[in-house]
Amino acid sequence: MVAYPAEYRWPSCLVSAQGEADALVKPHPLYVALELDDAGRQRIFRSQVSTALGRRATSGTPGRPARL
Numbered sequence: 001m002v003a004y005p006a007e008y009r010w011p012s013c014l015v016s017a018q019g020e021a022d023a024l025v026k027p028h029p030l031y032v033a034l035e036l037d038d039a040g041r042q043r044i045f046r047s048q049v050s051t052a053l054g055r056r057a058t059s060g061t062p063g064r065p066a067r068l
Contacts (some may be wrong), residue, residue, distance in 0.1 A: 017046045 002008050014020040016031060019042050035041045 017042055017049065
């Protein structure tokens with residue numbers, strides 16, 4: 001297991017949470033519908049993962065993520 005989802009070796013979290021390019025990952029229509037721009041979708045995705053796990057999706061300041 002990994003401490004943060006973004007450290008997982010499969011790229012879908014890196015694409016959805018951080019915007020890393022990967023030719024094998026096609027964004028799901030529901031992901032695309034989250035927001036009009038990539039930065040907004042990535043922010044919302046990180047927030048949803050953080051809420052579901054009770055911790056951040058990517059490494060950063062320790063502790064629970066801030067509430068939106």
